[in-house]
Amino acid sequence: MGRLSTIISIVITCLLLIVLPIAILTFIVPTVHRIVDLDFISRKLFGMKIEEIVCLFCFLGIVLIALQIASLMLEERDILRTALIITTKCIIAFLILWMFGLGDPLSLGSVEREITMGRVGIKVSLDLQLVVILLLLGIIIDIVYSVVYLVEEKRREKILMEKGST
Amino acid sequence: MVKVSTVIKTTSVIIIFISLLLLFMFVLGFMTTIISVLNYTVYRGFDIEFDRAKGVVKIRATIPVKSYNPLPIRLGLKFEVLDGNRVIAEDEKEVLLDFGEEDTIDLQVTMNMSSVRQLERSKLITILRYTMLDLLSLTITMKMRVMIYG
16 A cells, blocks of 8 residues: 555656656746746746746755655665655655745745736735644645554564464 | 543544535635636726716726625625725725625725826725635735726
8 A cells, every 4th residue: 555655656656746847847937938937937936947947946855756756665664765755745745834834835835926017017916824833734734644653563573483483 | 441542533433524625615715816806807997987966086996806704704805995005985885795795895995086187196005805714814905006097
């Protein structure tokens, strides 16, 4: 069950962090770019160009997939596997903070940005602190689960070994 | 006996599910706001009326709004006429919309004729914000530097 969920997670990571951003950059960005200056908007919102954002997503996606594949190759009772899972979840937490903070992870989802183009200006204030805190809480509890699961497996292994020796 | 790890896993799944549900609601609310802003852009022309008998100038803006959010959503619009950073006139309205409900927000500011000269170099600002369940909020401020010819 654990392995199956990891494989599903690898597929979802590949689709969301690699395939989807590249597809958006290839098919949607050139069309929208004719109407509005997307680079200007993405610089104002995230402080980065669209290509840089896609590169960041792809890099994190590859790192996450590598970590998940490595964790698949290890035994469930291996401490290294738990360490890899915790690292994966920390990267996901960073990605959530980065996305909801529009490039500023420390804002915890409470951001204010202003875009002025010609005679029209738009100022956007987002307050998603509740969602971000809930998601982070969920990830932290998931990390605790990984540690508790490892402790339980180790204890069970110890009991089985003791039974085997007697 | 239920294992501790199972309880922890279930708790984390429930929390993540609730947060994703809230996020989905936020996206729907965001859509409502964006569509309202686009509608507003389409209807951008302000209706200006000079009442020389009373010596006043009236600026009216009618903005159609529609909710795409399954939860009741509070949508507020503020219309400001600024001279530099100084507010010459302002009007604010708020509507509570249920799912699929359509409404229009009529905003109107009245100024003295003496303000017309100021009006020529002023800018109009519309502030649009929404709140869901008093928990998630979004504010969009549209600054439109519009020249007004009397």
